[in-house]
Each structure stands twice: as C-alpha cells, then as structure tokens.
Amino acid sequence: MPSEPTAGRGSRRARVRLVAALAAALVVLLPLAWLWAASLVPASYSVMTMGLVDVGGGAALAHGHLPGAAGGRDVTTLVEPDQDSADVEVTLTARRQKVTVPGGPTLTAYTLNGTTPGPTIRAQEGDLVQVTLVNESVPDGTSLHWHGIDVPNAEDGVAGVTQDAVPIGGRHVYRFRAMQVGTYWYHSHQVSHEQVIKGLLGAVVVTPRGGIGGDVDVVGLAHLYAGRRAVQGRSGDVPVEVPAGKTARVRIINTDNGIMPVWVSGATFEVAAVDGTDVNRPTPVEGAKVALAAGGRVDLRVRVPASGAAVRVEMGGAALVLGPAGSAAPATPAMRAPTGVVDLLTYGSPAPLGLDVDHPDRRFTYSIGRRPGFVNGRPGVHWTVNGKMFPGAPMFMVAEGDVAVMHIDNHSGETHPMHLHGHHVVVLARDGVKATGSPWWTDSLEVGNNQTFDVAFVADNPGIWLDHCHNLPHAKEGLTAHLMYEGVTTRFRLGRDTPNTPE
Structure with missing residues (x-):
C-alpha cells in the first residue's frame, strides 16, 4: 500500500497535539472557572x-x-429593655471634612461633632446611655459599634447584621445600660477599614458609682493620622496636669491596626485593667512595656514623683506628659521602648473565673x-x-x-x-x-x-x-x-x- 504522505502525517500529529493541549487547558481552566464562580458573593445576601x-x-x-x-428572634428585638429617660444623652454628628491635627498633618477625615477623635462619652456604672448618630456628610453611610461593651445585639452597630448603614441625612439611636466599668471605645462599622482609619471614633469611660479612689482620670486614645501617631487628637507630647505625689489612672486605647508599645519613663506603673476588666492584685512594673493589641485598652496607674518631676507615658511616637502645671519631660533619642514585655499570662494573682x-x-x-x-x-x-x-x-x-x-x-x-x-x-x-x-x-x-x-x-x-x-x-x-x-x-x-x- 502507498504510504501516507509526510505532510499528512505531520498535520494529523499537529491536530492531536492541539486537541491534547486544549484538553489539558480545560483540565486546568474548568476547575478555576468553577472556583471563580463559586466565590462570587450574591448581590444581596444574609x-x-x-x-x-x-x-x-x-x-x-x-x-x-x-x-x-x-x-426565631430577630436581632431588632434584642434591645435595652429599660425605656426610662436616659441618664447620659449624646448626639454625635458625623461629617467628612478637612482637619488639621495639632502638631501633625492636614487631611480629609471623618469627624464626630467636628473633631477626631469624637467626644469622650462618660457614664457611671448602671447609667442608661442614649446616643443619637446623625450622618451629615459621610458618603457611604455610617454606624457606631461599641467596642468592648457587651451591648444588646440590636445596638452593636454592624451594618448589614444588626442595622442598615445610616445614610446622609439619616439618624440612628443607640441605647444601652453601662453595666461594665472600664475603658472602651466607639467606631464606625460601615466601611470600617476606611472610616476608622480616617478618624470616625472616640472613647467611652464607665466609672464606678463611688469614683476611682481619688486618682486623676486621664484618657489617652492613640490613633495614626496619615501615618503619624496622635494622642487625644494631638501629635507629639500632650501635657496633662497631675499634682506632685498624685496617682493618675491613664486609660490607653489603641485604635490602630497593629500592636502599639506602651511604657512609662520617670516612674514605675501598674497595669490596673485590661480591656475594661480590673487586674487582680497588680504589681509594680519597671523596665518593661505593654504590647497593646489593635483595638485593645489598658489602664495604667502612674504616680507622679513628690518632687514634681514629670512622667512620660510613651506610645511609640507620641506621649502623655503627666506632672504639675509647667513641668516638662522632654523626649530624648535614648527613650526607646524597653525590650521586656509585661506578660499578662502571669501578671497579677489568680482569682476564681466564675x-x-x-x-x-x-x-x-x-x-x-x-x-x-x-x-x-x-x-x-x-x-x-x-x-x-x-x-x-x-x-x-x-x-x-x-x-x-x-x-x-x-x-x-x-x-x-x-x-x-x-x-x-x-x-x-x-x-x-x-x-x-x-x-x-x-x-x-x-x-x-x-x-x-x-x-x-x-x-x-x-x-x-x-x-x-x-x-x-x-x-x-x-x-x-x-x-x-x-x-x-x-x-x-x-x-x-x-x-x-x-x-
């Protein structure tokens, strides 16, 4: 029989190779296409x-x-049952506006009542708190989450889970009873990766009915604005008047996305509370820092020396300076974070868990x-x-x-x-x-x-x-x-x- 022409054999081999290549590509691409399609989130879902x-x-x-x-019970039914008049009543108006951080950058930020951070909300244990959020100009809508406060679920402020985002021109009322003494904060939970970074946040402090034992109460909310750390909305050193020989309860709040080192220079300190819960029998700390988690809070008790020398509470690029009026404790290049870390696994003394x-x-x-x-x-x-x-x-x-x-x-x-x-x-x-x-x-x-x-x-x-x-x-x-x-x-x-x- 006559042999097949060489050109015909080559064409057949080429077709076989093409089919094999297409089959191999489909083996790879079809599972990828299925994975891609399966990953798509519906336009509206629960x-x-x-x-x-x-x-x-x-x-x-x-x-x-x-x-x-x-x-089942809808989340909207899980509310504060007490409908009495509020003991603490606050209105917070959210805006998108240009701000200048004292000592820091000028940027377009999200504010509450014209400032970032927003006003510190203070309550006493057992107070009924009512906060009205008004959205004046935040374009994507907004909400308020009460970070660390175990509010009823309807008040949690998570857009799409416990409420709808509050649109421009809208308002939403949050009500909860402040049963947890401690240091907390509030922030947006709508497009949170943007709105929190750009300043839509503030502190919440709940104190016992009997007060905090004569300590000077100091709030130190730390936040990065355009990469520069500020405390209470100010970059650099923030002076706080504390008389000589007096003790301050310093409430440090890390509102950023990473660990923040916190330490004290010029005095020893105690870790009095973590995330709103008091530490049982805290001990003096010297030469060590607290590695404060993102979102976390720590209360430090710091005594200003009887000499009146100022004490620095350092927060990795910014500081609270505690002391009598006019005192100063300038930062020096040698003031670096200690290498030792307070280990909360072993710090303080055991107590029943309940x-x-x-x-x-x-x-x-x-x-x-x-x-x-x-x-x-x-x-x-x-x-x-x-x-x-x-x-x-x-x-x-x-x-x-x-x-x-x-x-x-x-x-x-x-x-x-x-x-x-x-x-x-x-x-x-x-x-x-x-x-x-x-x-x-x-x-x-x-x-x-x-x-x-x-x-x-x-x-x-x-x-x-x-x-x-x-x-x-x-x-x-x-x-x-x-x-x-x-x-x-x-x-x-x-x-x-x-x-x-x-x-």
Missing part, C-alpha cells in the same frame, strides 16, 4: 447563609433553631491560615478560617447559657488581633502553657504567627456577633467569622445591592 454551622460538639440543632428558621472551663458545653477551633484562591471573584492568597475562605468561614453556634471553649491557632504568616463582639473571653493557655496570673479577660487578643491560645466565654448575650480580625484591612479581605445563637435571625442584608459594607 449573613445567616454564610459558611457551615459548627455546633462545637454540643447538642445537635433542634428543628426551628437553625439560623434563619421561621419563628465558670466551669473543664466541662464546657461547646468546644470550637478557630484556625487562621492563608492559601491561593478566589474571594468574590478576586484571585489572590487569601485568609482562611478552618481552611475556608470568605464567605465560607464557620458560624459558631451556641445556645444561651452555654460555656464555650475555643482553641485559636494562627499559621497564616502574620499576626492577628482577634475581636469577638458582645462578649469577653478569658485566656486559659497560650501555646499550651496555662495562665497563672490574674484572670486575663479580653475582647481584643493579639494572636501571633505560629501561636495558639485557648480561651473560654459564657454565651450570655443572645444575637449574631462578628468574631473577626481587628486589623481592619484583614477583616475586609475576609478574616471574619460569626458567633450565632440558636433561634436568632436578622432581617438585614449585605451585598452590592444593599447599603451595607461592615468591613
């Missing part, structure tokens, strides 16, 4: 449909108690990682929670009254300040080493890379609560999960066809 329900080894969910089930952590009702794992993939159609290396990328992060399900223990591990390559809304957690162990100091109750916990924590909390505040990284760009990029109570629902929605973008 937070209750995100991720898998994790019951933490507890009782299986009863019919009718699944998230979104008919007959809950049984050995026999919890729920056990959860919150494992933070990172891997290639798609989030809402965007390719990249994205954060994961328990191996899942947004919006597949878990919903940790509890029933009211449960004691829950959570194991947090971070293998993502970066540190993450983890913040659970509506609750405080107590640290049981770090890297497997049990806590031996004062009970370390916190709501803003810095979890370093390759670090683990075991924490516990009581599910005593029904609702739908964010549990997210408070490095706010990380939250925007998907490092967000939720704590959900059985039988609680929300009518609010997220997505591009809604006004709500909480992160």
Whole structure:
C-alpha cells in the first residue's frame, strides 16, 4: 500500500497535539472557572447563609433553631429593655471634612461633632446611655459599634447584621445600660477599614458609682493620622496636669491596626485593667512595656514623683506628659521602648473565673491560615478560617447559657488581633502553657504567627456577633467569622445591592 504522505502525517500529529493541549487547558481552566464562580458573593445576601454551622460538639440543632428558621428572634428585638429617660444623652454628628491635627498633618477625615477623635462619652456604672448618630456628610453611610461593651445585639452597630448603614441625612439611636466599668471605645462599622482609619471614633469611660479612689482620670486614645501617631487628637507630647505625689489612672486605647508599645519613663506603673476588666492584685512594673493589641485598652496607674518631676507615658511616637502645671519631660533619642514585655499570662494573682472551663458545653477551633484562591471573584492568597475562605468561614453556634471553649491557632504568616463582639473571653493557655496570673479577660487578643491560645466565654448575650480580625484591612479581605445563637435571625442584608459594607 502507498504510504501516507509526510505532510499528512505531520498535520494529523499537529491536530492531536492541539486537541491534547486544549484538553489539558480545560483540565486546568474548568476547575478555576468553577472556583471563580463559586466565590462570587450574591448581590444581596444574609449573613445567616454564610459558611457551615459548627455546633462545637454540643447538642445537635433542634428543628426551628437553625439560623434563619421561621419563628426565631430577630436581632431588632434584642434591645435595652429599660425605656426610662436616659441618664447620659449624646448626639454625635458625623461629617467628612478637612482637619488639621495639632502638631501633625492636614487631611480629609471623618469627624464626630467636628473633631477626631469624637467626644469622650462618660457614664457611671448602671447609667442608661442614649446616643443619637446623625450622618451629615459621610458618603457611604455610617454606624457606631461599641467596642468592648457587651451591648444588646440590636445596638452593636454592624451594618448589614444588626442595622442598615445610616445614610446622609439619616439618624440612628443607640441605647444601652453601662453595666461594665472600664475603658472602651466607639467606631464606625460601615466601611470600617476606611472610616476608622480616617478618624470616625472616640472613647467611652464607665466609672464606678463611688469614683476611682481619688486618682486623676486621664484618657489617652492613640490613633495614626496619615501615618503619624496622635494622642487625644494631638501629635507629639500632650501635657496633662497631675499634682506632685498624685496617682493618675491613664486609660490607653489603641485604635490602630497593629500592636502599639506602651511604657512609662520617670516612674514605675501598674497595669490596673485590661480591656475594661480590673487586674487582680497588680504589681509594680519597671523596665518593661505593654504590647497593646489593635483595638485593645489598658489602664495604667502612674504616680507622679513628690518632687514634681514629670512622667512620660510613651506610645511609640507620641506621649502623655503627666506632672504639675509647667513641668516638662522632654523626649530624648535614648527613650526607646524597653525590650521586656509585661506578660499578662502571669501578671497579677489568680482569682476564681466564675465558670466551669473543664466541662464546657461547646468546644470550637478557630484556625487562621492563608492559601491561593478566589474571594468574590478576586484571585489572590487569601485568609482562611478552618481552611475556608470568605464567605465560607464557620458560624459558631451556641445556645444561651452555654460555656464555650475555643482553641485559636494562627499559621497564616502574620499576626492577628482577634475581636469577638458582645462578649469577653478569658485566656486559659497560650501555646499550651496555662495562665497563672490574674484572670486575663479580653475582647481584643493579639494572636501571633505560629501561636495558639485557648480561651473560654459564657454565651450570655443572645444575637449574631462578628468574631473577626481587628486589623481592619484583614477583616475586609475576609478574616471574619460569626458567633450565632440558636433561634436568632436578622432581617438585614449585605451585598452590592444593599447599603451595607461592615468591613
């Protein structure tokens, strides 16, 4: 038989190679296309449909108690029950405007009543607080979250979860009873990665009915404006009059996205409280700093020397200078942060926790990682929670009254300040080493890379609560999960066809 022409054989081989190449490309591209399509977030969706329900080894969910089930309690019903007249009543008007930070930059910022930070809200324990938020000119809408205050869920201020963002010309009223003595702060939870960075925030101080024992009460809210740290809205040194021999309770608030070193030069100090909870039997600290987590607060007790020499409370680029009127404590190049760090795992003395952590009702794992993939159609290396990328992060399900223990591990390559809304957690162990100091109750916990924590909390505040990284760009990029109570629902929605973008 005549042989096939060489040109014919070459053409056939070329076609085979082309088909093989196309098949290989489809093998690669079809799964990628499916992953891309599966990652797309709907134009409008409920937070209750995100991720898998994790019951933490507890009782299986009863019919009718699944998230979104008919007959559940809507978050709008979880309000402050007391309708009496408010003891503390504040109106905060949000604006987008140009501001000049004294001693610092001029920038376009978000303000409350014309300033950033906004007014400090002060209340006494048990006061009924009412805050009216008015949006005069914040273009994307706004809201107020009460960071560290375990308010009723309807008052949590998370756009798309507990309310709609307040549009220009709109207003929203928040009401809660200030039952937690301590240092807290408020900030926007609508486009938070932008609005908080640009200044839509302020301090909240709740004092005991009997006062703070004669200490001078000093607020030190720290914030980076265009990369330059300011305290109480001023860059550089901020003088605070404290008489010689008197003690000040200095309430430091880290409103930024990273750890802030805090230390005292010119005197010893005590760590009196962490995230609003007093430390049991604090001891004097000298030659060490507090590594304050993003979103975290620490109260320091500092005594001004009887000589009247000023004391500096340093915050890594800015400082409060405490002393009699006219005193000064100039910074010098030698005033660098100490290398030692106050270890809150061992600081202070033990005390009863008030809950049984050995026999919890729920056990959860919150494992933070990172891997290639798609989030809402965007390719990249994205954060994961328990191996899942947004919006597949878990919903940790509890029933009211449960004691829950959570194991947090971070293998993502970066540190993450983890913040659970509506609750405080107590640290049981770090890297497997049990806590031996004062009970370390916190709501803003810095979890370093390759670090683990075991924490516990009581599910005593029904609702739908964010549990997210408070490095706010990380939250925007998907490092967000939720704590959900059985039988609680929300009518609010997220997505591009809604006004709500909480992160």
